[in-house]
Amino acid sequence: MNEAGAAIAASVARRARTADPCSFVIFGASGDLTQRLLIPALYNLAVDGLLPDAFCIIGVARTPRSHEGFRADLEKGLRAFAKRDIDDAVAAKLFACVCYFQGEAEDPKTYERLRQELERLEQARGTKGNRLFYLATPPVAFAPISIRLAQSGLARESNGAWRRIIIEKPFGTDLASARTLNHQLLEVLDEHQIYRIDHYLGKETVQNILVLRFANGLFEPIWNRDHIDHVQITVTEALTVEHRGKFYDSTGALRDMVPNHLFQLLSLVAMEPPARFEANAVRAGKAELLDATQVENEAEALRNGVRAQYTAGSIANRAVSDYRKAQDVRPDSTTETYVALKLMIDNWRWAGVPFYLRTGKALRAQNTEVAIKFKQAPFAMFRATPIDRLAQNFLILGIQPDECISLQFNAKVPGPTITLSGVGMTFKYEDYFQVAPSTGYETLIYDCMIGDAILFQRADGIEAGWSVVQPFIDAWRHAGAQGLATYPAGSEGPKEADELLARDGRRWRPIG
Ligand SMILES: NC(=O)c1ccc[n+]([C@@H]2O[C@H](COP(=O)([O-])OP(=O)(O)OC[C@H]3O[C@@H](n4cnc5c(N)ncnc54)[C@H](OP(=O)(O)O)[C@@H]3O)[C@@H](O)[C@H]2O)c1
Numbered sequence: 001m002n003e004a005g006a007a008i009a010a011s012v013a014r015r016a017r018t019a020d021p022c023s024f025v026i027f028g029a030s031g032d033l034t035q036r037l038l039i040p041a042l043y044n045l046a047v048d049g050l051l052p053d054a055f056c057i058i059g060v061a062r063t064p065r066s067h068e069g070f071r072a073d074l075e076k077g078l079r080a081f082a083k084r085d086i087d088d089a090v091a092a093k094l095f096a097c098v099c100y101f102q103g104e105a106e107d108p109k110t111y112e113r114l115r116q117e118l119e120r121l122e123q124a125r126g127t128k129g130n131r132l133f134y135l136a137t138p139p140v141a142f143a144p145i146s147i148r149l150a151q152s153g154l155a156r157e158s159n160g161a162w163r164r165i166i167i168e169k170p171f172g173t174d175l176a177s178a179r180t181l182n183h184q185l186l187e188v189l190d191e192h193q194i195y196r197i198d199h200y201l202g203k204e205t206v207q208n209i210l211v212l213r214f215a216n217g218l219f220e221p222i223w224n225r226d227h228i229d230h231v232q233i234t235v236t237e238a239l240t241v242e243h244r245g246k247f248y249d250s251t252g253a254l255r256d257m258v259p260n261h262l263f264q265l266l267s268l269v270a271m272e273p274p275a276r277f278e279a280n281a282v283r284a285g286k287a288e289l290l291d292a293t294q295v296e297n298e299a300e301a302l303r304n305g306v307r308a309q310y311t312a313g314s315i316a317n318r319a320v321s322d323y324r325k326a327q328d329v330r331p332d333s334t335t336e337t338y339v340a341l342k343l344m345i346d347n348w349r350w351a352g353v354p355f356y357l358r359t360g361k362a363l364r365a366q367n368t369e370v371a372i373k374f375k376q377a378p379f380a381m382f383r384a385t386p387i388d389r390l391a392q393n394f395l396i397l398g399i400q401p402d403e404c405i406s407l408q409f410n411a412k413v414p415g416p417t418i419t420l421s422g423v424g425m426t427f428k429y430e431d432y433f434q435v436a437p438s439t440g441y442e443t444l445i446y447d448c449m450i451g452d453a454i455l456f457q458r459a460d461g462i463e464a465g466w467s468v469v470q471p472f473i474d475a476w477r478h479a480g481a482q483g484l485a486t487y488p489a490g491s492e493g494p495k496e497a498d499e500l501l502a503r504d505g506r507r508w509r510p511i512g
Pocket of ligand 1: 027028029030031032033034061062063135136137139140168169
């Protein structure tokens with residue numbers, strides 16, 4: 001780690017202000033998300049001195065249990081899932097402000113009792129009436145809980161106290177359901193109270209895409225169709241569907257990954273510079289970009305989309321069986337575990353520049369990166385080196401597992417003749433900054449507690465994303481098993497995905 005980098009990071013951390021006093025109410029508090037990610041994230045915020053003293057956590061769920069039993073489970077989860085050493089004093093202080101509240105989400109009496117509990121705790125802890133409601137329930141409960149919170153007055157803002165609601169993903173399963181959910185929420189809440197979360201935006205390297213583009217004079221002048229040949233966005237996993245067959249088989253790779261994670265990367269890489277680094281300006285820019293990324297109809301979706309399922313293979317010397325044989329997966333399932341899309345953006349900056357996106361499970365390696373391919377030099381001056389031996393100029397924004405920015409270019413091989421070779425220049429986060437292990441939720445929870453919505457999605461952005469994928473959803477539903485490709489587990493993906501790029505005279509970068 002670089003000493004200057006460490007000093008800068010420490011000084012930035014010191015300057016961050018403590019979040020506002022508030023009550024943190026988690027619906028679905030007995031679930032996996034709370035135990036594995038939310039509580040460890042709150043603990044990390046506490047360690048970093050970012051949680052206010054005037055704070056309490058109320059866990060709401062339907063199953064009856066005691067405060068002590070709930071705290072003990074959360075603490076067990078923290079010790080199992082925390083990626084940092086646990087400071088017992090900080091953990092004890094955090095769990096001292098946790099309580100459990102049993103209630104049916106659909107029952108109005110739940111909210112009346114919750115009001116009494118909240119008012120009691122607000123008095124006792126001095127939280128100034130600020131309330132953050134985190135909906136960590138299955139998506140079917142997002143609208144009913146929000147509506148009850150609003151109708152009961154628990155989410156009404158008054159006397160300077162804020163009331164905010166974090167909605168987990170998935171936000172809808174297609175364009176129509178996302179529109180319905182937005183409509184239901186916006187009927188009872190103001191847009192500024194709704195924080196639609198996508199934990200991808202909690203990753204430092206994802207946020208850094210904006211900084212790289214807009215805080216450096218170097219890149220923006222070449223960030224357009226004149227200099228960029230195409231862009232590849234890759235989010236691959238080596239994991240199979242594992243025990244999540246029930247959820248995954250009704251969802252698939254497209255819905256699970258594309259309108260949220262891949263489109264976050266796409267919009268950050270391709271959006272126009274916002275006038276201000278402020279929530280509405282940034283979110284408008286992202287929504288506008290997705291608006292310009294339209295797929296005309298199902299025929300175009302079939303031409304520019306590949307979907308595939310993994311078959312038996314091996315990953316890191318471990319035998320993997322067919323997706324269709326996985327637990328809770330239908331034996332005749334046509335759910336895709338891999339998608340590759342070619343998208344065009346209809347604006348002046350990107351006219352004619354394809355964006356290729358791919359994501360899938362059970363692939364050779366885990367890899368999340370954005371690779372920007374620059375055009376070749378216009379004239380082949382170095383005739384001794386055939387053009388196909390020249391390195392391609394890629395700028396790679398690595399997100400997982402390597403957090404880095406890397407530039408690939410040609411250099412002269414030392415010696416008496418002019419011979420070229422591809423070389424790389426790489427900036428690795430860990431070499432510069434000491435990055436404390438995190439869950440990815442810390443920044444997002446903290447931002448919500450200080451009222452900064454930049455990293456959350458707005459209604460228009462969510463709907464713009466779904467409207468891009470809707471033609472693919474429709475086309476593939478109508479096609480059924482026809483056109484569904486396969487790939488062996490542990491491979492780079494289906495050959496049809498290679499053909500998608502080969503058609504344009506291009507090829508994917510190797511995964512990982
Ligand atoms: N786990 C993750 O890594 C992860 C990552 C990203 C997003 N998410 C999203 O986060 C949410 C929670 O995920 P999870 O993995 O924690 O799920 P989970 O383990 O199944 O827990 C769900 C929680 O919601 C409660 N619940 C179930 N049905 C309910 C209903 N109809 N009304 C109200 N409460 C209900 C359950 O407790 P009771 O039965 O006691 O009420 C439980 O506490 C989901 O929307 C998921 O998509 C999860």
